[in-house]
Amino acid sequence: MALKSLLILGAVGVAHGQSEQLQFCGSAPYYASEYTCYDNNTLCPRLYGQPTLPCSGSCYSPDMYQCRDDGQLQLLPVHGASGSAFRLEAHSSNPALNKRLAEVCNLQFNVGADAETCVYCYDAPPRFVCSSYQNETVLLPSGAMSVDVPGSQYWFVDPTTGRLRTTAAGKGGAGGEGREHAGEGVTIYEEGYFSYDGWSYWLACKEPGGRGLYRIFAPTGNSDQNDCERIKLVAVPSTEPKEGAYSYT
Incomplete structure (x- = not known):
């Protein structure tokens, strides 16, 4: 572009105070x-x-x-599918969103003060030890999430709603509905820019009810969301091998 x-x-306009x-x-x-x-x-x-x-x-x-x-x-050059794990950081002129990390809950990516990562773990030592996971929202450039659950989980932009979300875990070992769209349309540049279909921004749409929670959408044009603002998403390298989770819910 x-x-x-x-x-x-x-x-994005910034309202400057008196x-x-x-x-x-x-x-x-x-x-x-x-x-x-x-x-x-x-x-x-x-x-x-x-x-x-x-x-x-x-x-x-x-x-x-x-x-x-x-x-x-x-x-800039782009990251290949074999690149390192990363977290997503929002950049915004809105202090409520700027430098906050995206979190997955209800299989959907959110950002804001009330965003949280929701996980499930099957404790089966020595292969799966729940206390070893840091339970942060971590992605892989291949379109997968950083999980150990059999069948894995995958991040994708929902082609119907534009919502940035993940597949469910444990769906017959196939990664769940939406697996065929894993990482589709997203380019990750060398310095971290996380871009969908060449656009420079994503949409953070405030959850109704006044909570500090914003849902993340790609600017696909097929979303009927209200109360949205533009944000930039940047891939920040994940430095810990167990920073992810057993599975996300």
Whole structure:
């Protein structure tokens, strides 16, 4: 996707409070919550709470692009299916979402202060020892979840609703309904950018009832969700071999 699209689609307005002072980049006024000034002559917008970088008159996200020596933008390499396990971190201009980790519960990915990881474990030493799992939401680039349950579990975007979710465990050893869509349409870039079908953002839709829980959707256009805002998802390496779970529920 072209950089222009990245900036337009990813632009999220930030409401600056009365206490924020207007600053200047050269002669151009700006708010530091919305832009970053480089060399006192170049303004680049902050997208999803994170700064973008200048490149020959354009601005880009270093999670997805690199600025070549000739001043041209180039997409970063992508992770292969054999890459390392990772967790998903949300980036947002909303402090309630920014830098929070995605959690799986009811086989669906959520984010926010009230998001939690729901797990089940079958304790069968020495092969399966429940106390050895850290029970965090951990994914693999192949489309699988980091689990030990026979048949495994898989993450995918529901083609009907756009919901980011996982398959159920224990479905005849086949990984559950949705296995055929495991990892489908998602690209993971070298620096962690987690992109669906070339889009720069995902949707965090607030759970009704005022709780600090947001459901995660891909921008598929076939969702009827309300009260949603755009977020960026970034793959953060998982460093512990047992950071995942026996199974997710």
